[in-house]
Amino acid sequence: MNYVIPSNEIQRRATPDGSDPSKLHITAPFCKKLFGDARRVPLRTGDADIVVTSPPYWLKRDYGVTDQIGQEPSADAFVASLLECMENWKTILPAWGSVFINIGDTYHKGSLANTPGRLEIAAQDAGWTVRNRIIWVKDAGMPDPAKDRLKSRHEYIIHFAARRRNYYYDQFGYAEKYGNGTGPSDVWQIGLKRDMSAHLAPYPTELVERILTLACPEQVCTHCGKPRERIVRRTSQLDTSRPQAKRAMELAQEKGLTAQHIAAIQATGISDAGKAMRVQTGTGRNSATVKVLAAEAKAALGGYFREFTFAKRETVGWTDCGCGAPFRPGIVLDPFMGTGTTLRAAGDIGRSAIGVDLAQKTESERLTQRGGGD
Ligand SMILES: C[S@@+](CC[C@H](N)C(=O)[O-])C[C@H]1O[C@@H](n2cnc3c(N)ncnc32)[C@H](O)[C@@H]1O
Incomplete structure (x- = not known):
């Protein structure tokens, strides 16, 4: 089942340096939804530039779909499933691509299972570089009756790079948008907002926007596949x-x-x-x-x-590979699409997006049918 979100849901934007996009031949962003398994995403190398995703957490919610990830008998088996996905995504991403995984931990037999830590170690052992463990601090969360421990009000966003260096990264652009211009930190305080179906959205769009601002290029050459990088000068x-x-x-x-x-x-x-x-x-x-x-x-x-x-530093321009071919917006892939938060956030800031989910019905459709959240 493939379909494209109507173009009126996709916001177009000007080029970063304010020039007329038509003069630079920038192709319009697209948004595509696919049905499939996150371990075998039906895409080819170069079809996406970055993966941003929030997979099911271990033993949290049963989505009731065959081959779902998240209900494995052990934390290590869960991590092995995620790693299998990552190895598949690596074949789709360019060498400068990154994977950002939003993951929370699970209490199992009274103890934290440490699934985020297990994933980091397993990925490192498989050759991935763990570049950041971002702490997402939430101001609210699910009710938690436990009286002998503190409520969990944070999750992680782990930045994995297939290579140690040379991944696309725009810290300057991020700092201008979200920081004070210098040294942005790995602690993000982002509240949970109500989504379209009036439930607490588990995965705020701001979180995705921050990641895309950091690591999904605004423009990529359609010929050589190189991203345009910001050129910054000190004033x-x-x-x-x-x-x-x-x-x-x-x-x-x-x-x-x-x-x-x-x-x-x-x-x-x-x-x-x-x-x-x-x-x-x-x-x-x-x-x-x-x-x-x-x-x-x-x-x-x-x-x-x-x-x-x-x-202060300022942007003086963007690199140009010199091919003279049209540029296209960066493409984000979310292989656990759910309600499509990643896709909406991508459209909001002019990136293209591809969502994949095992479930034929989207998460929001399921929630609407059930008439309630978790
Ligand atoms: C936690 S939700 C995603 C939340 C999403 N970030 C959002 O904003 O709604 C996880 C999704 O993963 C899907 N899923 C579970 N196992 C999968 C698999 N093996 N391949 C693809 N999707 C899967 C579920 O159907 C569910 O929609």
Whole structure:
């Protein structure tokens, strides 16, 4: 059973640099739903760029479908099923693709089964890289009558990369959207919202949007399959909401420091071990001129010198593979589609999506029929 969500549910968006998408030949996002097993997704290499999914948790809910995952006799057998899925998804993703799995733990015979930890270890043993264990902090959850332990109000989102390096990642874009511009953390506080069927959605769209912003490219070349990557440049502007930064800007102006002085500070860094050093001469050393300018700036700014090493950065463009072929939006695959949260979130931010589920009826249709949630 294949069908495409009507195009009025898919929001189109402008190109990241604000230019006219038609000039860049960007194909429109699509949304597709397939019926099948997450262990044998009927797609070929390059059909998706990232997997974002929330599989059934171990021994939680019986979906009543043959071959379902989640009702295995042991935690290890459950993890083995998930690993089988991951090995299949690896054959679909490009080398720069990632897998993000939302997983919660299960109490079994009074003890946490540690399914998230078991999955991480099994995946590492199979050659996957565990890049992040994001803690999703929830402000509410299912009622829990236990009086001898705390209620569980968190789950994990584990970022697996098939390779250690070179996976697509836009931390700058993520920080601009969800953080304060620097160093976003692996703790995400996202409340549970009511979904269309008035039940507490188990898997908020914001969670998916964050992941896609981080690791699903906005544009991919339809010819060579390379994603366009953000090009970021450091400016000479500081965040003047911080008093030290404001004073540093004032001092720089009072002492007549030039843009070359600021560039020299940034090239030198706080110490001579500054990582930007090598760009100055290509020899691993700063040029004599840069050293002189940096020394002048240090004399003028004193302790405020270091403020300019934290200058704001800005997007100046996007890489272009040079093929001249049209670009397409990044494609997310959710092999445990359920109600289709991932697909909706993808459409909201202009990505294409493919959902797969064993059940012919979607989760929301089942919930509506039953007239209630879990
Ligand atoms: C926890 S739900 C997904 C929740 C989803 N994130 C959402 O927003 O609704 C899990 C889904 O996995 C499906 N499922 C279970 N075993 C499966 C398998 N082997 N292959 C594909 N889908 C499966 C179930 O039918 C169910 O719809």
